[in-house]
Amino acid sequence: MRSLVFALEYDPGCNRVADTLAAHPGARIRSLSLHATAERLWRVDHATGTPAALDDIEETFLTADYYADCLATDDCGATQSTQVLDHTDDTLVLYSYWERTPDCSSVPHIARAHLGDGVLFDTRHEGRHYTWRIIHSGQGNVGAFFDDLEAAVGTCAEMEMLRTTDTEVTRRYRHSNRDELPPEQAAALEAAVEHGYYETPRAVDVGELAKHLGVPRSTLTYRLRRAEAQLAARYVDTESMRDSPSTTS
Known part of the structure; x- marks a missing residue:
C-alpha cells in the first residue's frame, strides 16, 4: 500500500469552505469518514473553532450552491444534502451526501479513476489549505491522477505535493525511514529559525516573515505547522524507541 499526501490552496472566491475558514483563523475541518462510488460521495466531517466560526461553517455547508468537494466552479446540477449531526460551542459534526452529474469532478472520483476502487481518504481543511491523504494499492497511475486533478482544479487552486x-513500515523503525521535509517546508523552517521566529520574545512575527519570503501569510503558517508536526512525530517515535526495552535472543 502507498500513502499519497498533497494539498490544494484555494484562491479567494473559488471555494466557499476555504473562504469561510480563511475568515476564521484557527478553525479546522477534518474528515471522520469519506466514501465514494462512481456516481456518489458521502462523508462525515468534524469541525472545531469558535462559536462564530462553527455557525459560519454550518451555514456554508447548508447554503452552498453546489457541493463543496466538487471541483466545478459553477452550479453543476448535482443532488446534494447536508445534515447537522452535532453542534456545540466548540464542535460541529456534519454529514454530507452528493450525487454527481457528468459536469462534476472531485478528488475522490479522479482518484478512483486512476488509483483503483480500493482507495481510502483522509482530509484536513484549515484556512485556504485543503490537505488530502490517499491510501492506495500502488498499482495505479499517480502521474495521470495529478494531470487530471490539475486540469480539473484549473486556476482556482495551487497544488503542493507533500x-x-x-505505508507498510513498522512503528519501531518508522523514524529512520520517514521522508525528509518537502523543500517548501524546510525553507520556511530554516527562515523562521534564521530570523528569530522561535526566539522568546519573537524577533519577527509570521506576517513579517511571510513578506520576507514573498509568500501569503496563510501559506507560511501552513508550511510551518506541517514541518513542526512532522518533527514532533519524529521526536516522539525516537523517544518511544529509546524507552522500549531491548530484546535479546
Missing part, C-alpha cells in the same frame, strides 16, 4: 510513502 509526500508519498510506503
